[in-house]
Amino acid sequence: MRLTPFRWIWVLFLLPWVSSCTTPPQRDFADTLSMFEELRQQYDVPYSRMGFQKSPLFAFAKGKTQIVIDEAFSEGLSDAALRYVFVHELVHLKYDDPRRGYDLLKRIHQTNAKDTELMNNAFMTLLGAYGQDPEFKGFLDQVETRANHYAAQHLIDRGENPCKAIAEIEQYTGARFRFGTEDLCK
Numbered sequence: 001m002r003l004t005p006f007r008w009i010w011v012l013f014l015l016p017w018v019s020s021c022t023t024p025p026q027r028d029f030a031d032t033l034s035m036f037e038e039l040r041q042q043y044d045v046p047y048s049r050m051g052f053q054k055s056p057l058f059a060f061a062k063g064k065t066q067i068v069i070d071e072a073f074s075e076g077l078s079d080a081a082l083r084y085v086f087v088h089e090l091v092h093l094k095y096d097d098p099r100r101g102y103d104l105l106k107r108i109h110q111t112n113a114k115d116t117e118l119m120n121n122a123f124m125t126l127l128g129a130y131g132q133d134p135e136f137k138g139f140l141d142q143v144e145t146r147a148n149h150y151a152a153q154h155l156i157d158r159g160e161n162p163c164k165a166i167a168e169i170e171q172y173t174g175a176r177f178r179f180g181t182e183d184l185c186k
């Protein structure tokens with residue numbers, strides 16, 4: 001069959017349609033919520049809210065009760081990788097890591113600061129100023145390792161491969177998500 005220009009136009013229209021049929025469907029919003037709720041109970045986090053928003057940070061725990069996740073990130077991950085992210089962030093809440101990190105930054109600020117412009121003590125401002133402080137980096141390393149140990153163990157207990165989930169998350173985010181799992185995932 002010779003493709004006349006007219007037929008080519010049809011091919012161009014059909015291609016995106018065919019490729020959209022082969023990509024996996026996005027996770028249902030209700031499934032995401034029920035997965036989160038199941039994990040929240042399993043890890044004994046008394047109360048927490050999950051917020052969906054666009055975020056360059058992809059996922060983070062905030063304050064005492066909040067987890068924020070980038071909406072496209074939550075839809076784009078496999079079930080195992082999303083479980084890994086949820087367990088990781090819930091463990092941060094369980095151990096009060098966001099508040100302890102904030103308190104530590106404020107304390108470092110009080111001992112270092114001559115700059116009164118930082119006195120508003122906004123978390124992101126302090127993080128920008130003292131994120132490289134050795135004591136804070138030590139704290140981060142410790143809490144990230146713990147959160148990843150829980151998340152990896154969660155997948156192992158389900159007979160799933162945590163290293164595959166970590167690789168998927170790192171590929172998506174371009175960020176490091178494997179603190180403390182280096183020995184497990186050589």
Ligand SMILES: [Zn+2]
Nearest residue numbers: 088092144147
């Ligand atoms: Zn973390």
